[in-house]
Amino acid sequence: MRRPVIAGNWKMYKTPSEAVVLAKGIVKALSSLNGPEVVVCPPFAALTAVGQVVAGSRIGLGAQNLHWAKEGAYTGEVSADMLRDIGCRYVIVGHSERRQYFGETDENVNKKSCAALATGLIPIVCVGETLAEREAGRADAVVEMQLKGALSGLSPEQVRRLIFAYEPVWAIGTGQTATPIQAEEMHAHIRKTIAMLVDAEIASGVRILYGGSVKPDNAKELLDRPEIDGALIGGASLQAESFAAIARAATK
Ligand code: 13P
Numbered sequence: 065m066r067r068p069v070i071a072g073n074w075k076m077y078k079t080p081s082e083a084v085v086l087a088k089g090i091v092k093a094l095s096s097l098n099g100p101e102v103v104v105c106p107p108f109a110a111l112t113a114v115g116q117v118v119a120g121s122r123i124g125l126g127a128q129n130l131h132w133a134k135e136g137a138y139t140g141e142v143s144a145d146m147l148r149d150i151g152c153r154y155v156i157v158g159h160s161e162r163r164q165y166f167g168e169t170d171e172n173v174n175k176k177s178c179a180a181l182a183t184g185l186i187p188i189v190c191v192g193e194t195l196a197e198r199e200a201g202r203a204d205a206v207v208e209m210q211l212k213g214a215l216s217g218l219s220p221e222q223v224r225r226l227i228f229a230y231e232p233v234w235a236i237g238t239g240q241t242a243t244p245i246q247a248e249e250m251h252a253h254i255r256k257t258i259a260m261l262v263d264a265e266i267a268s269g270v271r272i273l274y275g276g277s278v279k280p281d282n283a284k285e286l287l288d289r290p291e292i293d294g295a296l297i298g299g300a301s302l303q304a305e306s307f308a309a310i311a312r313a314a315t316k
Contacts, residue, residue: 066271068287068314069227069294071103071188072301073128073156073275074110083110087117089304094123100294100314103154103188104301108142115151126154126188129162132175144183155180156296157187158214160233170213177214181222188227188273188296189214191254195234203232204253211257220263228272229296230254235276237298244285244292247274251291280309287314 078086083106094102105126106114115125131141147155157180158173177187191210193203207230215223230250235242242250251272259267274286275296286292294314300306 066269066293068100069103069271069273070100070307070311070314071126071154071156071229071273071294071296072105072307073159073296073298074104074106074301075128075161075298076107077302078106078110080110080113083107084113084117086302086304087114087123090307091118091121091123093304093308094311095121097122097308097311098315100311102311105154105156111147111152112150119151124153125151126156127152128156128159130155130157130176130180130185132172132179134179144179144185147185148183152185154186154188154227156190156229158190158210160190160192160231160236164233170210173210173214174216174218177226178218178222181218181225186225186227188229190229190231190275190296192229192231192233192236192276198232198234203250207250207254208257211254212261215258215261218262220266223258223262224266224269226270228254228258228270229275230272231275231296237277239277241277241279241282241286242274244289247286248289248291251289255291278310280306280313283310283313 103124103126127147157176162168180187193206197206255267271293273294273296278295278297
């Protein structure tokens with residue numbers, strides 16, 4: 065049994081005061097929800113404030129990035145220990161926007177995942193192909209390479225604690241969601257790749273989320289698919305009602 069995960073990636077939206085309002089709305093809207101694991105990932109500046117709002121609720125706190133070093137002279141960076149200390153349990157690693165705009169590589173993703181695990185954080189490792197890669201028939205190979213890089217040197221027990229997110233770049237923020245079949249096929253491929261690289265039993269237990277234009281009106285058909293274990297939501301996580309509606313759709 066894989067418990068569904070519904071995670072909101074707020075990206076660089078919401079000042080701390082706006083974030084508190086949103087977090088309060090989400091806590092209220094989901095107070096009676098049973099089933100999925102729900103996570104919100106506000107920007108760094110709002111983590112402490114949102115952490116206080118969700119403390120004691122069923123909503124978990126996640127960050128959107130971290131540095132791999134324990135500490136050091138890395139101006140502008142944030143460590144896993146810092147995130148743990150303010151109450152984070154999750155951290156997104158390797159989001160395509162970080163790969164695209166900030167030069168994040170598979171090697172970085174690997175180092176960040178190791179650092180997060182060493183501190184007890186659960187990495188949400190993102191993979192996904194661009195439109196050009198899909199059109200060239202290379203989607204499977206690209207995702208496989210990303211997984212190989214991300215998982216390099218990790219023990220099976222470490223991989224067991226990861227959450228994966230398949231986010232096709234062409235579906236992010238475009239309103240062009242992958243069809244449930246496209247998503248399902250890639251999720252199956254990801255699981256098969258993890259089985260090949262790590263272990264079949266571990267592959268069958270890890271959660272693989274879908275991300276890319278998930279909205280209340282398409283969430284159910286995606287989440288109903290057996291291979292899709294939850295969603296990583298951008299735009300629709302910025303309003304309590306739409307995020308809550310997607311979380312409710314995950315009650316299988
Ligand atoms: P959208 O839901 O806005 O397409 O964003 C998806 C995403 O990038 C989540 O990490």
